[in-house]
Amino acid sequence: MSDSHLSRRTLFRYGAYGAGAAALAGTAASWDRLTGADIPGRDDGALVVATLGSAFDPAAVRAMREGFRALHPDIDVRVNAVQAVDWSDFFAKILTQIAAGTAPDLVYVATEGVQLFARRLGVPLDHWVKRDAAELREYFADVHPSLVESMMYEGSLYQLPVEFNAADLYLNKQVLKRAGAELPPADWTRDDFTALLRQMKRAGDSHFTPYFWTNRLWGGVVPWLFANGTDLLAESKAPGGSWLWDSFYPAAQRAGRGGGFRWTTPQATDARVEEAYDYLASLVQEDLCTRPEGGNGSNLVGVFSTGRVGITPAGGFWAGGLHLAGMRPADYDVQYFPRWRTQRHQFGAAGYALLRTSKKQDAAWEFIKYAVRRDTLTRLFRANQTTPARRSMLTESRYTQTGPAHWRVFYDTLDRFPDTGPIPAPPQVAEVTEVLLKHTGTALASPRAVRPALRRMQNDLEKAMERDV
Amino acid sequence: MTNIQIPAVRPRPAAPSAVAARRTARDRGTRLLAALFLAPTVVGIVVFTVVPIAGSVVLSLFHWDVIDSPSFAGGANYREVFGDSTVLVSFRNTLVFMVLAVALQLLIALVLALTLNGRMPTWLRSVFRSAFFFPLVLSAASISVVMKYLFNQDFGVVNWLLGLVGVAPVPWLTSEHAAMATVILVYVWQQFGFSFLLFVGGLNNIPKEIHEAAALDGATGLRKHLAVTLPLLSPTLLVASVVGIINALQVFEQPYVLTAGGPGDATRTVVMVIYERAFEQLRFGEASAVGVLLFVLIMAVTALQFRLSRRFVHYQ
Numbered sequence: 001m002s003d004s005h006l007s008r009r010t011l012f013r014y015g016a017y018g019a020g021a022a023a024l025a026g027t028a029a030s031w032d033r034l035t036g037a038d039i040p041g042r043d044d045g046a047l048v049v050a051t052l053g054s055a056f057d058p059a060a061v062r063a064m065r066e067g068f069r070a071l072h073p074d075i076d077v078r079v080n081a082v083q084a085v086d087w088s089d090f091f092a093k094i095l096t097q098i099a100a101g102t103a104p105d106l107v108y109v110a111t112e113g114v115q116l117f118a119r120r121l122g123v124p125l126d127h128w129v130k131r132d133a134a135e136l137r138e139y140f141a142d143v144h145p146s147l148v149e150s151m152m153y154e155g156s157l158y159q160l161p162v163e164f165n166a167a168d169l170y171l172n173k174q175v176l177k178r179a180g181a182e183l184p185p186a187d188w189t190r191d192d193f194t195a196l197l198r199q200m201k202r203a204g205d206s207h208f209t210p211y212f213w214t215n216r217l218w219g220g221v222v223p224w225l226f227a228n229g230t231d232l233l234a235e236s237k238a239p240g241g242s243w244l245w246d247s248f249y250p251a252a253q254r255a256g257r258g259g260g261f262r263w264t265t266p267q268a269t270d271a272r273v274e275e276a277y278d279y280l281a282s283l284v285q286e287d288l289c290t291r292p293e294g295g296n297g298s299n300l301v302g303v304f305s306t307g308r309v310g311i312t313p314a315g316g317f318w319a320g321g322l323h324l325a326g327m328r329p330a331d332y333d334v335q336y337f338p339r340w341r342t343q344r345h346q347f348g349a350a351g352y353a354l355l356r357t358s359k360k361q362d363a364a365w366e367f368i369k370y371a372v373r374r375d376t377l378t379r380l381f382r383a384n385q386t387t388p389a390r391r392s393m394l395t396e397s398r399y400t401q402t403g404p405a406h407w408r409v410f411y412d413t414l415d416r417f418p419d420t421g422p423i424p425a426p427p428q429v430a431e432v433t434e435v436l437l438k439h440t441g442t443a444l445a446s447p448r449a450v451r452p453a454l455r456r457m458q459n460d461l462e463k464a465m466e467r468d469v
Numbered sequence: 470m471t472n473i474q475i476p477a478v479r480p481r482p483a484a485p486s487a488v489a490a491r492r493t494a495r496d497r498g499t500r501l502l503a504a505l506f507l508a509p510t511v512v513g514i515v516v517f518t519v520v521p522i523a524g525s526v527v528l529s530l531f532h533w534d535v536i537d538s539p540s541f542a543g544g545a546n547y548r549e550v551f552g553d554s555t556v557l558v559s560f561r562n563t564l565v566f567m568v569l570a571v572a573l574q575l576l577i578a579l580v581l582a583l584t585l586n587g588r589m590p591t592w593l594r595s596v597f598r599s600a601f602f603f604p605l606v607l608s609a610a611s612i613s614v615v616m617k618y619l620f621n622q623d624f625g626v627v628n629w630l631l632g633l634v635g636v637a638p639v640p641w642l643t644s645e646h647a648a649m650a651t652v653i654l655v656y657v658w659q660q661f662g663f664s665f666l667l668f669v670g671g672l673n674n675i676p677k678e679i680h681e682a683a684a685l686d687g688a689t690g691l692r693k694h695l696a697v698t699l700p701l702l703s704p705t706l707l708v709a710s711v712v713g714i715i716n717a718l719q720v721f722e723q724p725y726v727l728t729a730g731g732p733g734d735a736t737r738t739v740v741m742v743i744y745e746r747a748f749e750q751l752r753f754g755e756a757s758a759v760g761v762l763l764f765v766l767i768m769a770v771t772a773l774q775f776r777l778s779r780r781f782v783h784y785q
Contacts, residue, residue: 010498017505092748099535120536206632209623215731290623291643292732303624430749442733445645453733469751 046076047363049352050097050104052090053081063379068370075363080104086216087112088430098357105358106367108162110350111422112217112429115153115260119427119469123354124156126243128365133247139372140248142390144414145257147349148244150422155240155259159351160372161389163381165315166347166413166420167223168334170322170404175210175310179203183333183406186416190227190279193338197288200310211283212300212309215292215440217423217433218348219313224280226421229341230272232436232461233263233424263426266461268439268454272341277443277450284444292441301325304332313337315347316387316410319402323384329403336409336416345413345420349389387411431464522764529757536751546758556759558734559742560766562649566738567717567770570653570660574713575706578661582668583694598669602662609659613726616655617642620727645735648728652736656723660716664709671705672698703782711774718767739763 051061061079068077084090087110094107098121109117118124129136139160140148147161171183179200184192197210204210214220225231237258245254267273283289301318303309305325322332337345352371354364370376377388384402387410388394399407414420426432435457443453529546533539550556581601585594604612619626620641628638641651675698683697699706721740724730730737739759747756 010495014498088749095535095751096748206638207624207629291640299618299621299624308624430745430751434745434749437729438731438733441643441731445643445732 044076044078046078047106047360047367048078048080048104049106049108049367050080050082050094051108052087053083057383060380060382064371064376067376067379068367071370072363072366075360075366077367088433091116091430098355103355103357105360105364106352106354108350109159109353111150111348112425112433114151114158114353114422115425116427116429116469117353117355118153118156118158121353121355121357122153122158123356123358123361124158125160125354125365125368126156129157129244130247132369135369137248139390142374142392144389144391144411145245145249145253146347146414146418146420147389149241149257149260150347150349151351152238152241152244152258152260154238157241157244159353160368161349162351162372162377163386163389164347164349165218165317165387166345166410167219167313167315168336168345168409168413169311169338170304170314170318170332170334171311172304172307172309172332174307174331175200175204175208178307179310184335184338186336186409187343188335188338190338190340194283194288197283197311198286201286201288204310208308208310209287209290209303210310211289212303212312213289214300215437217425217429217436218346219315220292221276221280221436221440222423223313223337223346224276224340225273226344226346227337227340227342228272228276229344230267230270230276231263231424232266232268232273233426233432233465234265234267235421235424236262236264238262261422263424264465266458266465268458268461274450274454277440277454281444281447281450285447292437292444316407317385319399319404319407320384323402327403329399329401329405331403333404334406334409336413342419343417345417346423347413347420348423351389426465427469428464428467431467432461435460435464525757525760525764528754529761531754533753534751535753539754542754546754549755550758550762555734555737556739556742559737559739560762562734562737563718563720563739563763566649566653566656566720567714570656570717570720571710571713573653574657574661575664575709577657578664578668578709579702579706581661582665582672583698585669586672598666601665604659605662607659609722610726612659613655613723616651617727620651642728643732645732648732648736652720652724652727655727656717656720659723660713664713667705667709668702671702675701700783703778704784707774707778707782711771714770714774715767718763718770 058081061081065077065079068075082090082093084093091109091113094104097103107117107121143161147164148157151157151159151161173183176183179196180203181196181199184196200210201208222232237256238260240259241257242254245257249257280289284291300309300312301321302325304312305322305327336343352364352368354361354368358364372389374390374393377390377393381388381393384398391411394407394411424432439453439457439460442456443450528539530542530544531539532542532545581597585597589597618624620628622628622638622640622643625641627641628636631637631639640647642648679697679701680693683693688696719740720738721744724736724738725741725744728736730741740763743756743759743763746752746759
């Protein structure tokens with residue numbers, strides 16, 4: 001009969017579905033699958049160190065990890081290299097990991113994030129530093145106090161500087177030669193700089209740009225603000241810190257030091273800030289430099305090494321990059337930023353920050369100490385991709401292969417201009433940076449746009465700084 | 470002519486009540502089966518779409534910075550968003566972008582589809598189809614990185630080529646108006662392939678007889694396309710425009726890589742603001758509030774499109 005036949009078919013069909021589903025479920029249940037414990041940094045007992053992926057080469061990182069294991073076989077270390085385009089992107093990814101419950105123990109943090117991490121996530125290193133003072137004396141003697149001070153927040157030390165980069169100026173010697181100019185002296189002025197740009201422009205073709213800069217916190221407008229004796233935010237020093245200065249630095253070096261920098265009141269409408277923007281606007285109008293959005297750091301090595309750019313701000317990190325791009329030490333050189341009202345330079349530094357959430361804080365401190373050892377840094381910074389925080393590492397032999405001839409400028413910036421300081425990076429740094437970049441673009445987009453843009457910048461900065469981070 | 474086959478009559482019909490009972494059982498079985506097949510999709514939509522939307526709505530009522538626990542904010546995030554000029558400008562930019570990009574995308578795709586639908590060797594048609602579709606399979610971020618090099622005012626290939634014919638360097642990415650135009654250009658270049666494929670399919674579905682009849686009535690060239698092709702293609706146009714608008718309202722990669730939203734806020738879009746608020750400034754509540762507003766905007770625009778489609782879309 002057709003009815004009973006249909007019913008049987010349906011029964012067989014559903015039976016087959018059931019069997020298939022059961023087989024699938026069984027297979028899925030028995031499969032060797034990923035669980036939460038497989039997520040890097042979760043529950044495997046290792047000390048997790050998050051670094052900016054592209055900052056160090058993998059072989060060097062491996063050597064660093066193995067070196068640490070040799071010293072501390074009981075501490076398993078995993079380096080979590082986070083790929084990011086810049087520090088802001090890196091911090092965003094670290095915070096995503098924290099939100100996901102996979103916070104690392106240590107994070108490599110640059111000046112841009114020092115105060116944000118210190119205020120919200122970091123652990124002060126004070127008691128470990130005091131405990132191991134004897135062991136650290138050699139380190140502090142080798143590291144400029146300005147770098148250490150930039151890692152302090154409200155009287156406490158949150159990181160030991162590993163590397164830094166001051167914004168000096170790279171000059172293409174091929175372009176200098178074409179313009180019939182010499183490498184400028186260390187005490188050159190802003191007017192000398194402008195004259196040199198004009199000289200270069202006259203000698204170049206229509207595709208040549210004398211001065212290339214990138215609109216960002218480090219190396220953008222801020223070096224010009226510093227040179228003109230001002231800053232985007234009023235700068236002062238937090239009290240405290242004498243516990244460190246008195247222990248590790250001689251009187252001459254600790255004079256004027258405090259418990260870290262404070263950036264508070266916005267001063268975008270300050271006359272000197274306006275003056276610095278007017279100057280950059282005049283360079284843009286004269287076609288002597290790139291426009292804010294035109295400066296694209298990613299192709300800078302290419303355009304500089306091929307002689308389409310004459311001068312650009314960069315730190316020690318660029319020597320290795322230019323060498324890889326095929327530039328010989330004789331092809332370029334480096335000089336300080338020119339003097340305007342002052343010759344104060346800006347720098348950014350970086351080191352490992354210990355997170356509050358870490359359950360391995362003592363092990364993490366051991367890693368921090370290991371990471372700033374001279375032999376560790378020598379292994380890590382083989383290609384001159386940065387300026388080591390340790391002065392003793394900047395030697396003639398280090399720069400023989402890559403240049404530049406005046407490599408001493410990299411560290412001497414700190415000595416020669418003692419007021420040189422970190423880029424303004426309060427805990428509200430993300431918003432401050434966004435406001436700075438946005439309004440710098442507008443200010444220099446057209447003539448007479450500087451003042452309206454700076455007024456808007458001031459308003460936005462005030463709002464940003466009012467926000468409790 | 471089509472032959473219509475009459476099904477054979479069953480020899481022994483069962484009693485009406487028994488038939489109804491069997492139908493009910495069969496219907497129930499069919500429904501169960503349908504539910505089983507739909508389940509994976511429904512579960513996927515619920516887990517990956519409905520729950521995140523609900524989560525965003527809830528999160529928009531809280532202050533949350535990832536590090537500390539969320540605290541209830543009521544409508545504070547919405548007040549903050551409505552008072553923030555950057556957010557308002559980003560909505561304006563996104564709407565301008567949507568109108569221009571979708572119009573250009575549909576126009577280019579339609580013209581190319583009509584051109585390819587004409588007389589052309591099959592192999593050449595295949596080459597064009599692949600070429601027009603190819604940018605769509607590339608990553609938007611990679612394309613934008615390359616375009617950023619090409620459109621660089623000082624060192625870009627585009628200005629170099631223009632310079633050969635005496636054109637002064639164009640500030641493609643550094644002038645407020647040119648920057649938005651360049652972002653639209655890059656976006657349309659990558660996206661029009663999708664609309665193009667839809668139109669090619671839609672044109673193939675239009676019976677040749679209708680075009681032949683129109684030609685007999687004297688409709689040729691543009692007149693034929695306006696009076697015959699476009700009305701018959703209107704359902705495809707509706708789909709292409711709905712998808713195009715939804716995608717355009719969520720544009721992120723191109724302005725983020727090409728201009729970072731600048732100069733000033735000239736190319737800052739809503740999704741960029743969501744990203745900046747959430748992942749750079751840790752204001753997840755505000756970011757969610759902007760996300761909810763964007764969701765409402767997309768729903769409203771789509772609803773408006775379907776409402777208008779009743780008047781302008783013709784189904785055969």
